[in-house]
Amino acid sequence: QPIVETVEYIKAGKLFDSVAGRYVDGAVLVVEGARIRSVEGKGFPIPDGAKVIDLSDDYVLPGLIDCHTHLTARADKYDEINAFRETPFIAAINGVVNAKKTLDAGFTTVRDVGSPPFAAVDLRNNINEGYIPGPRIVASGPAISITGGHGDLNNFSPEVRPMLYPNDRDFQIADGEQQVQQTVRAQVKYNVDVIKILASGGVLSKGDQPGAPQYTLSELKMAADTAHQAGRKIAAHAHGALSIKWSILAGIDSIEHASLADDEDIRLAKEHGTYFVMDIYDDDYILQEAPKFGLPKEQIEKERGVGQKQRETFRRAWKAGVKMAFGTDEGVYPHGDNAKQFHYMVQFGMTPTEAIQAATVHAADLIGRSDDVGQLTAGHYADLIALKADPLQKIEVLTSVPFVMKGGAVTKDTR
Ligand code: ARG
Numbered sequence: 001q002p003i004v005e006t007v008e009y010i011k012a013g014k015l016f017d018s019v020a021g022r023y024v025d026g027a028v029l030v031v032e033g034a035r036i037r038s039v040e041g042k043g044f045p046i047p048d049g050a051k052v053i054d055l056s057d058d059y060v061l062p063g064l065i066d067c068h069t070h071l072t073a074r075a076d077k078y079d080e081i082n083a084f085r086e087t088p089f090i091a092a093i094n095g096v097v098n099a100k101k102t103l104d105a106g107f108t109t110v111r112d113v114g115s116p117p118f119a120a121v122d123l124r125n126n127i128n129e130g131y132i133p134g135p136r137i138v139a140s141g142p143a144i145s146i147t148g149g150h151g152d153l154n155n156f157s158p159e160v161r162p163m164l165y166p167n168d169r170d171f172q173i174a175d176g177e178q179q180v181q182q183t184v185r186a187q188v189k190y191n192v193d194v195i196k197i198l199a200s201g202g203v204l205s206k207g208d209q210p211g212a213p214q215y216t217l218s219e220l221k222m223a224a225d226t227a228h229q230a231g232r233k234i235a236a237h238a239h240g241a242l243s244i245k246w247s248i249l250a251g252i253d254s255i256e257h258a259s260l261a262d263d264e265d266i267r268l269a270k271e272h273g274t275y276f277v278m279d280i281y282d283d284d285y286i287l288q289e290a291p292k293f294g295l296p297k298e299q300i301e302k303e304r305g306v307g308q309k310q311r312e313t314f315r316r317a318w319k320a321g322v323k324m325a326f327g328t329d330e331g332v333y334p335h336g337d338n339a340k341q342f343h344y345m346v347q348f349g350m351t352p353t354e355a356i357q358a359a360t361v362h363a364a365d366l367i368g369r370s371d372d373v374g375q376l377t378a379g380h381y382a383d384l385i386a387l388k389a390d391p392l393q394k395i396e397v398l399t400s401v402p403f404v405m406k407g408g409a410v411t412k413d414t415r
């Protein structure tokens with residue numbers, strides 16, 4: 001069979017080198033199929049009649065990566081009562097709609113960390129097959145929770161047996177090392193890329209406290225060891241200091257939220273090379289918008305207890321040298337608004353360059369895809385965004401991305 005050469009040339013006015021953290025002027029990206037074949041210098045002779053994409057007036061950056069999304073959720077429907085009303089298919093419908101919004105916002109890769117079994121896996125597969133548009137997805141299953149924990153449905157009558165418990169193997173609720181091990185293995189069986197575990201209580205759940213640990217150190221260790229044995233990374237939702245400490249000591253790869261990390265947590269995270277993924281935009285949305293659609297007082301009060309502290313923790317942890325990757329908890333706020341968080345990352349201690357690195361090269365490292373995404377060099381996917389204004393001068397310009405390419409194909413161009 002003849003090999004049809006599908007080479008295109010992208011002229012980049014300013015190409016952001018996400019590893020070095022600076023622009024290169026006038027580079028030419030040679031793209032073959034979905035990947036970058038080479039990056040050539042200014043004045044590279046492009047063959048006559050070749051396909052050229054002219055971004056020579058633009059700032060060209062690697063496609064952005066969000067390490068904490070819930071594509072199958074809806075931001076205006078937090079109420080757990082919906083679990084009793086909705087069919088499982090709603091998650092898939094949400095996922096199809098939200099995947100497109102996310103890609104259009106310039107996020108060409110996401111790590112999706114919590115969805116009904118196994119909506120994110122199906123979404124990933126269908127996007128990879130080209131059946132529906134969306135970002136590359138590193139998919140988890142349901143977030144694993146203790147009984148009565150952040151991932152359980154609490155404060156209902158004991159007469160109500162949620163459909164989440166069709167039998168004892170619901171992929172989500174697990175108590176004790178043996179159940180945790182079995183649940184991780186069961187998720188791996190259904191082809192998740194990553195495990196998500198709920199190490200502490202949460203804000204948007206009922207009847208629990210973000211500051212309080214839920215899993216024990218030995219349960220977390222079993223989860224991490226089982227995931228790693230299967231070649232999967234594991235992310236832990238942890239707001240409170242003790243749950244963060246136990247997660248790090250258990251060998252978890254990233255701490256999600258990390259809101260109330262203390263100095264010892266920060267020291268341990270550095271020592272173990274554990275990433276913090278801190279969703280520091282959400283506080284705005286939860287306090288300003290969520291009450292309008294009836295978020296109960298219990299959750300609003302819990303948010304007041306962590307929101308601003310989390311931003312201060314972000315500042316301390318970054319200053320201390322903790323590794324950080326961009327993650328927003330997309331789905332808490334409306335899908336596609338992911339880049340609103342950059343403003344706060346800069347306000348609370350990162351330079352714009354560092355914030356973009358957190359959403360490109362460092363995010364790729366955390367999700368284990370450094371060879372594929374996060375930088376625009378030979379061998380990587382041709383996943384990129386282009387902007388008319390310089391995000392290093394004004395980070396907020398990332399909230400409206402006019403040009404998106406994923407795998408060498410233009411998926412959006414409104415320049
Ligand atoms: N899913 C998280 C929880 O319910 C959201 C926390 C959002 N608040 C924040 N300040 N980051 O715990």
